[in-house]
Amino acid sequence: xxxxxxxRDRGFVDNTTHEEELAAYLSTxxxxxxxxxxxTGSSLHVGHLVTVMALCHMQRAGHCPIALVGGGTxxxxxxxxxxxxxQMLTPEIIDENKAGLRSQLSRFLDFSxxxxxxxxxxxxxxxxxxxxxxxxxxxHFSVNRxxxxxxxxxxxDSDEGLSFIxxxxxxxxxxxxxxxxxxxxxxxxxxxxxxxxxxxxxxxLVRRKGGETAFGVTFPLIMTASGIKMGKTHKGAVWLxxxxxxxxxxxxxxxxxxxxxxxxxxxxxxxxxxxxxxAVAGLSGAxxxxxxxxLAFEATxxxxxxxxxxxxxxxxxxxxxxxxxxxSLLPSSTIPRGGDASALDSVPCLEVETELFQGEGVPVFKLxxxxxxxxxxxxxRKLIRQGGAYINGERLDKEDRLVVEADFEGGEILxxxxxxxxxxxxxxx
RNA sequence: GGUGGGGUUCCCGAGUGGUCAAAGGGAUCAGACUGUAAAUCUGACGGCUCAGCCUUCGGAGGUUCAAAUCCUCCCCCCACCA
Numbered sequence: 001x002x003x004x005x006x007x008r009d010r011g012f013v014d015n016t017t018h019e020e021e022l023a024a025y026l027s028t029x030x031x032x033x034x035x036x037x038x039x040t041g042s043s044l045h046v047g048h049l050v051t052v053m054a055l056c057h058m059q060r061a062g063h064c065p066i067a068l069v070g071g072g073t074x075x076x077x078x079x080x081x082x083x084x085x086x087q088m089l090t091p092e093i094i095d096e097n098k099a100g101l102r103s104q105l106s107r108f109l110d111f112s113x114x115x116x117x118x119x120x121x122x123x124x125x126x127x128x129x130x131x132x133x134x135x136x137x138x139x140h141f142s143v144n145r146x147x148x149x150x151x152x153x154x155x156x157d158s159d160e161g162l163s164f165i166x167x168x169x170x171x172x173x174x175x176x177x178x179x180x181x182x183x184x185x186x187x188x189x190x191x192x193x194x195x196x197x198x199x200x201x202x203x204x205l206v207r208r209k210g211g212e213t214a215f216g217v218t219f220p221l222i223m224t225a226s227g228i229k230m231g232k233t234h235k236g237a238v239w240l241x242x243x244x245x246x247x248x249x250x251x252x253x254x255x256x257x258x259x260x261x262x263x264x265x266x267x268x269x270x271x272x273x274x275x276x277x278x279a280v281a282g283l284s285g286a287x288x289x290x291x292x293x294x295l296a297f298e299a300t301x302x303x304x305x306x307x308x309x310x311x312x313x314x315x316x317x318x319x320x321x322x323x324x325x326x327x328s329l330l331p332s333s334t335i336p337r338g339g340d341a342s343a344l345d346s347v348p349c350l351e352v353e354t355e356l357f358q359g360e361g362v363p364v365f366k367l368x369x370x371x372x373x374x375x376x377x378x379x380x381r382k383l384i385r386q387g388g389a390y391i392n393g394e395r396l397d398k399e400d401r402l403v404v405e406a407d408f409e410g411g412e413i414l415x416x417x418x419x420x421x422x423x424x425x426x427x428x429x
Numbered sequence: 430g431g432u433g434g435g436g437u438u439c440c441c442g443a444g445u446g447g448u449c450a451a452a453g454g455g456a457u458c459a460g461a462c463u464g465u466a467a468a469u470c471u472g473a474c475g476g477c478u479c480a481g482c483c484u485u486c487g488g489a490g491g492u493u494c495a496a497a498u499c500c501u502c503c504c505c506c507c508a509c510c511a
Contacts, residue, residue, distance in 0.1 A: 255465060378477060378479075419459095
């Protein structure tokens with residue numbers, strides 16, 4: 001099975017340009033393909049994962065992925081899929097974000113020995129000169145057609161309008177593709193479905209300027225069954241950066257996957273064989289729940305490593321109970337199947353001075369606020385009032401109950417807010 | 430530049446002098462039910478040192494015992510016209 005077929009099978013493909021030629025292009029190993037990443041944030045989040053996984057699949061299939069950081073285009077801002085104008089980024093912030101991107105991508109891709117590249121389009125975009133650019137690139141673009149592109153139309157119809165700087169985005173992204181085709185022999189660009197217009201513009205430009213065929217593939221926008229953009233939660237994005245979203249929280253994010261999404265997500269976000277993934281379709285109840293654990297385990301292992309995944313798994317087992325995961329369920333997964341030892345190590349922990357708990361002690365609601373389980377002291381009080389706060393497994397009934405040294409078991413206290421959020425408090429020293 | 434319409438608590442959106450921390454919906458949080466899911470029901474939902482106090486309705490002043498609501502100036506947004 002070719003990569004492209006395999007990607008299609010796993011649900012990655014939304015649209016492609018000239019399908020047959022593309023399949024032929026990819027039948028030779030070592031082909032280059034690229035995806036652009038906006039350096040608008042210092043960390044990637046789950047919403048980027050589809051594109052990252054696609055690059056992984058390419059690399060595993062023997063091709064050479066290029067992650068293109070939009071250091072240049074980031075100074076413009078892509079209007080696609082945005083209802084309002086982007087904030088322009090300063091070069092310093094872009095630099096910082098680039099560094100973060102690189103470290104995260106290298107968890108997924110092997111950048112050694114030119115097996116993959118990380119490039120920055122600032123390298124060729126910032127030096128462009130206006131008049132030559134217009135003469136060489138601009139003349140290939142029909143404003144009539146650009147205006148019809150989905151990415152612009154939404155903005156043209158909106159109250160916000162479209163600024164001229166953003167209108168140029170398409171030309172620059174198209175130019176990227178042209179540049180990569182020449183400098184890196186790269187003839188395939190992939191991206192989210194909102195990038196279709198930009199990608200096609202690049203394909204056209206490569207043809208017009210070089211007379212060569214280039215290809216484009218877009219991925220569907222992944223929505224959860226409840227209709228939210230993948231990776232967005234109430235709290236904002238689920239980050240790939242362990243500093244921002246701990247491996248434990250990352251694991252929990254996946255465990256909390258909607259029933260209806262499990263099979264689809266296993267296909268997209270793990271490398272488990274499709275034959276096994278498809279078997280999940282018929283499951284329900286506890287079995288389906290076990291499949292979520294596998295999904296969480298595999299996804300966490302990919303992003304944070306096997307060790308971290310194991311820890312998150314154990315912590316979950318400690319708090320929610322050990323689940324038996326049948327040998328026959330997704331057998332390729334390396335998730336522990338029996339009920340082995342559990343650990344709390346990956347539950348976030350806050351160290352506090354011992355003195356605080358000597359004498360009077362500290363009112364519990366303050367601890368909840370301190371640990372970040374409640375946004376403020378007031379919110380913590382509310383939580384307790386509603387019966388959603390626990391200390392060492394016991395439900396609290398008094399907001400200002402004082403916590404003293406004697407409450408610590410083995411130097412630690414386990415706080416719990418609601419059903420799923422835990423935090424440890426440990427004595428310092 | 431002209432004319433008209435707007436800016437309300439996370440979002441949408443009521444509210445035209447006191448009864449307004451401000452209707453209703455969404456989102457969120459908690460509880461019940463479950464499978465750490467969904468759906469449903471219940472409660473919470475500006476802040477706090479929480480039976481009380483403090484701060485909000487674009488900004489700054491003013492009128493009034495009392496203003497989100499009235500007046501003045503300013504800022505910003507939108508539509509149409511230029």
